[in-house]
Amino acid sequence: MIFLFSKLGVYNKLSLLIFTLFSFTFFSNNIYSQSDFSPVVDVSLSNLTPGSLSDLSFTISQDANESDMSSSIVVSNGGSFSISSLSVGDLVGFGSGFVAGGTSSGNFSLYVSNIVSSSQATLLVIEDSNSSMLGSFTIKNAAGGIQILSTAPNDGNSITAGNSQQVTLSNIFNTPNSSSLTISTTIYSEMNFPAVVQSFSFNLQPPASFSPFVVVSLSNLVQSSLSDLSFTISQDANESDMSSSVVVSNGGSFVISSLNIGDNVGFGSGFVGGGSSSGAFNLIVSEISSSSEATLNVIDLNNDTLGSFNIQNTISGIQILSTAPSDGNEVTAGNSQEVTLSNIFLTPNSSSLTITTTINAEMDFPSDIQIFNFNLEINCNDVLNSEFNIVTCDSYEWNGSTYTSSGSYTYNTQTVDGCDSTATLNL
Known part of the structure; x- marks a missing residue:
């Protein structure tokens, strides 16, 4: 299958045939010693999710003066073709390429021509420009995987002037329900060269999700008081990476006006890569844009900057903005971190506080929004004392x-706000 286009149009190879004969006349038997057989092959899947339909694509090329390919076999150690869902005439793939060193090129489509059984079908290769048939090959479901069998048509010579092609079987390959897949290609030469065998391994990944686990906590639940503001967030393996986040509140503020550049205002720790990399860090003020906005750098213990984020005071409360640095992929192997802003959050002068986190995914998932509610206590710094002096002749x-005798009497209670109160009666 993977070299069907390399033999496209025997009539287009007349010049190549003449060149071959000419070479034979002048170089005699040395032509074979100057040939080799080293086709370059690549195999790819469009979908690495186990148990899912995927495109199966092949790219193959040869340099000039290599031996022509005679036949090929492709096998896998898992997966299957969805042959039972095919019908004769279905369009199941496409491709393009060139032969004769680039003097002839074109595009083609793959059509189902015969369904032998639920496990075997024949596909025709039809040239797009004139609907001529270029060849055919067989796809099969075999014990333990798939097979693709093809034989190249004869073009009257055994040496190529150079060829290349790309072939895709569109969405008819079912990936196996396993964590890995191996596809092997074996290509045979028209001349007396060993077969070229190549193997391609794929790590299959479960479908990604996006459900970060978030916890927000305060160290102090007293109204109008300084408090630590702490966040814990974690993700399981195979979740989409986080791209950015926004934290807002309906009250409270950061004491930005009391900060200075270089102040250490927090700390944290965590791991990434499923635990393969971990460490601790500090939060350092790097910029104060105004009395209501500052930038904090995340500095590890080697004094390297891991990133930064922005804290702001808004009309309604606070806002924290951060963007995750790119790591070259969209799926996490598992991560967790704990971050504390130390004693720079001033709780509001109210009985409740709501903090909302919004985390965005790198992949196409809805934002994760979580809400955390806190009941705040009134500030009872001092006990409320009162004293009464009463003179009476009777009780x-x-x-x-x-009370029927003189003396001092004490009564302890709480105010409606929950603060301690002590009253003294002098009788």
């Missing part, structure tokens, strides 16, 4: 008790 009723 005295106070807080449900009757």
Whole structure:
């Protein structure tokens, strides 16, 4: 299959045939010693999700003066073709390429011509420009995987002037329900060269998801008080990477006006790569844009900058903006981190606080939004004391008790706000 186009149009190879004969006349038997057989092959899948349909693509090329290819076999150690869902006449693939060193080129399509059984079918190669048939090959489901069998038509010589082709079987290959797949190609030469065998291994990945686990906490739940603001976030393996995040609140503020560049205002630790890399870091003020905005750098213990993020005071509360650095892929192997902003968050003067986190995915998933509610306590720094001096000739009723003798009496209670209160009666 993977060299079908290399023999396209025997009539187009007349000049190559003449060149071959001419070479034979002048170089005699040395022509074979000057030939070799080293086709370059690549195999790719469009989908690496186990148990899913995927394109199966092949690219193959040869330099000039290599032996022509005679036949090929492609096998795998898993997966299958969806032959039972095919019908005669279905368009199941496409390709393009050139032969004769580039003097002839074109595009072609692959059509189902015969369905022998639920495990075997024949595909025709039809040239797009004139609908002529260039050849055919067989696809099969065999024990343990697939097979693709093809034989090249004879073009009257055994040496190529150079050829290249790309062939794709479109969405008819089912990947196996396993973590890996190996596809092997064996290409045979028309001349007396050993067969070229190449293997291509694929790591299959479960379908990605996006469900980061987030926790937000405060070290101090007293109204109008400084508090640590801490975040914990983690992801399982095979989730989409995070691209950016926004944290907002409906109250409170950062004490940005009291900060200076270089201040250490937090710390954290975490791991990435499923635990293959871990470490601790500090949060250092790198820029103060205004009394309501500052930038914090994330500095590891080697004093290297890992990234930065922005903290702001808004009309309604606070805002934290961050963008994840690119790591060259879109899927995480698992990560976790804990971050604390140390004693720079001022809780609001209210009985409740809501902090909302919005985390965006690198892949096409909806943003993850989580809401955290906190009940805040009134600030009771001092005990409320009161004292009463009463002079009476008879008994005295106070807080449900009757007093008949002189002395000092104490009553402890709480205010409606929950603060301690002490009252003293001098009788």
